[in-house]
Amino acid sequence: MTKDLQGAEAHVPIAVLDDDADLAASVARMLARCGHRARAFTQPADLLAALEGADFECVVSDVQLGAMDGFALAEAVRGRDPDIALVFMTAWPTTSHAVDAVRRHGGVDYLEKPLDEERLVAAVGEGRAWAQRARQRGAALAMFTRREREVLDLLVLGHSNKEVAEILAISARTVEDHRAAIMGKSGARGLAQLVALARGEGA
Amino acid sequence: MGHLHLDDRPARAGALRTWLPRRPDLPLLLAYGAAFAALHWMARPWGGGSGFYSLWYPAAGLRFAVLWSRGSRLAPALMVCEVVTDWLTGALVFTGPHALHDTLGVLRPGFSTAIAISLVRSVCERNERTLCVPPMPLGLAALAAPVLSGILVVPLDALLDARAFAASTPSARFLSLTGMVVGDLLGILVLAPALLWLAGLIDTPRRPRLGWPACVAWPPRVAWQSPLAWLTDALVLGLCLALTLALWKTGLGLQPSPAMLGGAWIGLRHGRGAAWLTILADLALFLPYSALELEGAVRIELHLGIAGVVIVTWLAGSFADAQVAARHSLDKRNRLLFQAERLKTLRAMSVAVIHEISQPLSTLAIEAGHLHREAARHAPDIAESAALVDRKARTLSELVRRLRRFGGRDLDEPSALPVAMLVAMVRQMVAQDVAARGKTLRIAPMAPDLVVHGQEIELAQALLNLVRNALAQTCDGLVEVRAVREGSHVALGVSNAFDPAAAHSNGPGMGVGLMIVRSIVEAHDGRLEREDGDGFVRFTLLLPALETTP
Numbered sequence: 001m002t003k004d005l006q007g008a009e010a011h012v013p014i015a016v017l018d019d020d021a022d023l024a025a026s027v028a029r030m031l032a033r034c035g036h037r038a039r040a041f042t043q044p045a046d047l048l049a050a051l052e053g054a055d056f057e058c059v060v061s062d063v064q065l066g067a068m069d070g071f072a073l074a075e076a077v078r079g080r081d082p083d084i085a086l087v088f089m090t091a092w093p094t095t096s097h098a099v100d101a102v103r104r105h106g107g108v109d110y111l112e113k114p115l116d117e118e119r120l121v122a123a124v125g126e127g128r129a130w131a132q133r134a135r136q137r138g139a140a141l142a143m144f145t146r147r148e149r150e151v152l153d154l155l156v157l158g159h160s161n162k163e164v165a166e167i168l169a170i171s172a173r174t175v176e177d178h179r180a181a182i183m184g185k186s187g188a189r190g191l192a193q194l195v196a197l198a199r200g201e202g203a
Numbered sequence: 204m205g206h207l208h209l210d211d212r213p214a215r216a217g218a219l220r221t222w223l224p225r226r227p228d229l230p231l232l233l234a235y236g237a238a239f240a241a242l243h244w245m246a247r248p249w250g251g252g253s254g255f256y257s258l259w260y261p262a263a264g265l266r267f268a269v270l271w272s273r274g275s276r277l278a279p280a281l282m283v284c285e286v287v288t289d290w291l292t293g294a295l296v297f298t299g300p301h302a303l304h305d306t307l308g309v310l311r312p313g314f315s316t317a318i319a320i321s322l323v324r325s326v327c328e329r330n331e332r333t334l335c336v337p338p339m340p341l342g343l344a345a346l347a348a349p350v351l352s353g354i355l356v357v358p359l360d361a362l363l364d365a366r367a368f369a370a371s372t373p374s375a376r377f378l379s380l381t382g383m384v385v386g387d388l389l390g391i392l393v394l395a396p397a398l399l400w401l402a403g404l405i406d407t408p409r410r411p412r413l414g415w416p417a418c419v420a421w422p423p424r425v426a427w428q429s430p431l432a433w434l435t436d437a438l439v440l441g442l443c444l445a446l447t448l449a450l451w452k453t454g455l456g457l458q459p460s461p462a463m464l465g466g467a468w469i470g471l472r473h474g475r476g477a478a479w480l481t482i483l484a485d486l487a488l489f490l491p492y493s494a495l496e497l498e499g500a501v502r503i504e505l506h507l508g509i510a511g512v513v514i515v516t517w518l519a520g521s522f523a524d525a526q527v528a529a530r531h532s533l534d535k536r537n538r539l540l541f542q543a544e545r546l547k548t549l550r551a552m553s554v555a556v557i558h559e560i561s562q563p564l565s566t567l568a569i570e571a572g573h574l575h576r577e578a579a580r581h582a583p584d585i586a587e588s589a590a591l592v593d594r595k596a597r598t599l600s601e602l603v604r605r606l607r608r609f610g611g612r613d614l615d616e617p618s619a620l621p622v623a624m625l626v627a628m629v630r631q632m633v634a635q636d637v638a639a640r641g642k643t644l645r646i647a648p649m650a651p652d653l654v655v656h657g658q659e660i661e662l663a664q665a666l667l668n669l670v671r672n673a674l675a676q677t678c679d680g681l682v683e684v685r686a687v688r689e690g691s692h693v694a695l696g697v698s699n700a701f702d703p704a705a706a707h708s709n710g711p712g713m714g715v716g717l718m719i720v721r722s723i724v725e726a727h728d729g730r731l732e733r734e735d736g737d738g739f740v741r742f743t744l745l746l747p748a749l750e751t752t753p
Contacts (some may be wrong), residue, residue, distance in 0.1 A: 026566045030573065091561045092554075093607070112607070113561040114568050114600035 013057040013128060014038035017047050017073070018089070019065055027060065027115070034121045036128065044068045044076070051080050057131035058108075058124050063090040063097060074105040083134035085127025087120070089113060137200030143185045151178040155191065156198040224280040231273070232280055236288045238265055242390075243294070248494035249386065249502075256383035258506040259490055263312065263387035264394025267348060270316050271341065271395065272402040278317030282310045304363035311359065312352045312387070319347035342521065345395065349387035353380045378503060385506045392513045393486060396479055436472065440465045440481065444488060456501070457492050459485075459508030463515050470519025474527065478520025482513050535718065542719055546664075557607050564599055571596040619749050620662065622653040622686045622693055629666045629684075633674065642674055647685035653693050654749040657727045662746075665723040666695065668716040669742050673699040676740070692729070693748045698741035720744070 014036050018024040024040035031038040039054070041047040044065055059077055063070035074086050085108050088101045093112040101107040108130065109123035141149055147168075154164045161179065165172040188194050224232060242262035249259040266285075270278060286309050289295035295305055323344040357376070360368045368376075443465030450458045462485045470478035486509070493505050571593040578589035626646055637644050655662070666684075673682040677699035686695045720742075721731045729746040 020562050020566070023562060023566045026569045030569050033573065091558045091565075112604065113565045114603055115565050117569060117572060 010037060012037045012039045012054060013131075014060065014124060015041060015047055015050070015054070015056045015058075016060045017041045017044065017065070017070075018062040019043075020062075027120070030117065031060075031121065031124060034124075036121070036124050044073045047073070048076055048080070051077065056081075056084055057135075058085040058087060058127035060087045060089065060120070060124065063088050063101070064092060071100065071105055074107070078106075083131055083138060085131045087111070087123045087127055089115060089120070133200030135200070137198065140186060140197050140200070144182060148178050148182050148185075151175060152182055152194065152198060155179065155182075156195050221276050222279045224277065228273075228277065228280065231269070232284050235265070235269060235281065236284050239285060240288045240292050242394075243288075243292070246386070246390075249490070249506075256379065256386055258382050258386045258389075258493065258502055259486075260383075260386035260390040261394045263316075263349065263390035264392070265390075265398065266313060267316055267320075267345065267391045268395040268398035268402065270313075270320055271344065272399055275317040275321045278313055282313035285309055285313060301364060304359065307359055307363065308356075311355050312348075315352035315355055316348040319351050320344045323347060339521070341395075341399075342517070345391045346388065348391065349384045352387060353384040356380055356383070378500070382499075382503050382506070385503070385510050388510050389506065389513060392510075392517055393479075393482055396475065396517075432472075436469060439468050440484075443468075444484075447488065451492075457489055457505060459489070459505070459512045462488070463512045466512055466516025467519045470516045470521075471523050473520070474524040475517070475520035478516045478523075482516050485509070485512055485516070539719070539722065546660075550660075553606065557603055561603050561607075564596070564603060568593075568596040568600050617657050618659065619654050619656055620659055621651065622655060622695060623649050623651060625655075625659070625663055625666055626684055626686065626695075628663050629670055632663075632667055633670055636671075637674065640674070642677065642680045642682065644670070644674070645681060645683045647683065649686040650688070653686050653688060655693050655727070655746045656749045657746065661723045662727065665720045665744060666697070668720045669697040669744070672716060673697050673742070676701060678702045688748060689745070691748055692745045694743050694745050696741050696743040698739055700738055701735075701740040702738065717742075 014028070014031055016024050016028045016031070016038050018027065018040075019042055021040070021042045024042055028038035028040040036058075038060075039050070041050070044067075047059070059073075061070045061073055065073065068076075070088055070090075074088075077084055077086070086101075086105060087109050088097075088105075088107050089111045090097065091113040093110070098110045101110040108127040109119065111120055111123070141152075144152065150168060151164055154167060159167065161175045162172050165175045168175070182188070182194065186194070186197055188197055239262050242260075242265055246257035246260045246262065250257040266281060269281060286295065286306060289309050290297065295309055296302065297306070323340050327340045327343075357380075360376075371379075443461040446461040447458060450456075450461070466478065466481050466485065469481045489505070489509050493502055493509075497505070571589070574589045575586075575593035578586045626649070630644060630646060633644065670682060670684065679700040682697065682699045684695070684697050686693060688694070717731070724731050724744050724746065727746055729744060732743045732745060734741045734743065
């Protein structure tokens, strides 16, 4: 699951952001003890700057951060890398925030302080698994052309070649060509593997 | 709208038994018969011949008061009682061509009074307009009863006494009926308020939980006034009466207009009690005069004037009382509002405090958990200390989460609350106070499945108020709290030994505290009951029990 020992510097998949430095460090250490190496941040700007070089899979962020709130940060993070999982924590829980965190910002969970450790660890684990799938899918889809991706999406939805042709207003023959190209590039042997591929479940 | 008695609604059709008098009614009916005869006799000087009804008929006031306070179900019994009384006194004979007409004539006023009262009540019950706010229904019924009675005379006379009816001119009939309506109206307005007040005095101790309705909250209220105010009032009233006498001396007869001014003045300033006394004073002036040999039309004119005086005076008094009641309810609302504001501030403060605490507590709990796990490998006493710190941090975290529910997002979401938890919470809140004042709060063991559904903070506040009151009032230092199930309700009682003689007067704000309790409990579909026992007092919160799944 982790790619800890990759070169001299281990990969750190988690970022923890809280304006309380003690808490940020404490959460980071706790996650590390549970097998999720984490780096603590106290400023949103620092975290955004670090996004370039690092390869975070999950960001655990406080909602109230002073100048920039957790949700604005979530937007900024997603703008740079849509495949990072988000976990929110807050000392001012409200129902509307909880709904926003999960629905609008795609958060994995919304935890109130004092933190429930087990729930936090579980959320981070789930977030990382999601991020890894999203990345694999992204990597798999990167080799296809735009038209091939469209064809793949429709095939995964269960449409036949003929139906795909009708929907995309191209000939069935062309669809067959695209399908062959997809199979060739991905090395998939059949529709089931294509579905797994589209879900980010390995090629 | 005042319901003095629970049985005062008209019975459903067919329930004939409802209309029969019951054994406890018999003394009342006997007394009614005697009083009716006496009042009827007293009205004679104002009767006059030639078909005029009495222009001052206090018996109508007696009838009205009994039907208003005891309910329309007594109407048939009263009607029979009046017939018997009139027969005994010789006012009614059962022989001759007019027997039926005369008997129906005696039955008519009781019938129309009962109908008028029932009508006004049923209309006012379904209506919340100004006219239906006490004491207005009483005034409406007092006006409607004689008018209805007067209207009913016409068909009775036309059908059963056709010859006499044909012989009289319409204007003579109208004059005669006006006289009757005026006489009854005067009788009702003068006598009924005093009688209803007396009835209230008799009833009140028996029914402490029925709020005494404003329409009869009537005992003359003599608030302290500056001597100057008394002097002004006496001067105004004296001037008005003097003006009346002066006009009389000039040969204009007794003119009621000055008395009307005086009555309005007194009524507006002092309410219904003083208004009624003023009415009595006016009557003492006018009635002996109108009992003299006066020409019929002149007397009717005078009595119309007197009726005007009485109505204006009474209305002015009612209006002043209504103003006072409105001011009281406004004050009450202001106090509640103040309390609500305070609660709001407290909530906002607690949310802020919770936030400040939860931040460092998060760190503390995480590190304590870590230490606890790591310390297992060290010496037992270190492991034990770490375990203790971890446990306390967890307890504190749980507490903060619950406190947040108290003041934060779940504020308006009622939840299932074990009564034992509410009681424990309140005990914690008063613990310091109890210890400092050397008192004892005894909590009887309570079943864990006593659960109510409601807002934690409000119910805790209600119980807290009761416990604080009890602690302040107890005369042996002991306050007891117990909760039991009573049918579909949970009865949560707070009792203390109570010595009315030694009890210091209710401390400031105590009334407000109870008011808050009542409004909170009623908002939860429950009620507050007070029980005064031998040397103790108990307040009980009755709340709908929440069925817990076994």
